[in-house]
Amino acid sequence: MAATVLWGAGASAAVPSATPPVPHGVVPQADVSHHGHVSLWGDRLGIWLESTNSGPWDLVDTTVRLRFSAPLEGRQGLPQGCLWGDRSTVLCRTGPLSADGGTLRAVLDLRLGARPAEVVVRVDTLWSGGVPDRDPRNNEHEVLAPATGDAYVF
Template sequence: MRRVLAVWGAALVALVAGGGTAVAVGGPEADLAYHGAASLSGGQVDVRFTPRNDGPAAVPDATVRLRWSEPLADAQTLPTGCARSEERVVSCAVGALAADGVGERVDLRVRLRGVPSEVLLEIDTVGNGGTVNGNRENDRQRVLVLDSGDEYYF
């Protein structure tokens, strides 16, 4: 019993010290990352990114969330595997990723409800098929995209 309490205590300390991010224990470890570009022009955001798994374990099924600082227009045409899940959020299945493997590139275009001069895009993993990602720094991206038509890389 004392050992169980010690393990739970260590998990609580890790949770508090980690800024509120719980790290799962016991599953295979994988390291997901997303790299790509985003551009904004006239209220339309174009995003393309490629998922990568630096391993050491394969990921059986991954899902990425894209969140915008501005609300999305009601009508959207999204690529297969992507769905709107909130007013400002689209989630995309990226599927299985081999250890040390690169997934299929995701290209999507969304329309914002207005025509802002800038938008903040946040990208992060919301599903990783039960694997443990000990390095959450590279699967979370934040990019400020200005309404210039220029590409902003992440």
């Protein structure tokens, strides 16, 4: 079975497709955050991810990096909007994130190359269109997920 990802807009309005011009002297800023949970059972790793931008600047797109302490099965496809960084890294685009708390959600179902007792998942924003993040601490997470099938929240 291939990995799946579901992207859906939250309650906010759509973000314009082009970045608005920046007035002279203004430095655009955003506040991207990633939250969700990770579940490991057997050789399956589930990731439920919610990415939000609290502004003040709209983001046309961002890239979320997911890194794993155990390699993923190499013969699986990745969902649209995601690509391999290497055997232990997946990069996914969020699409537009509006400054009013616009939220995008993703669900990934991945196969590992083995059946580890635990996996560490690292989540961070790799790229945000050149707009600095005023509080990167809420988009950088490290989660230990023992192979219990339980949800470990970040």
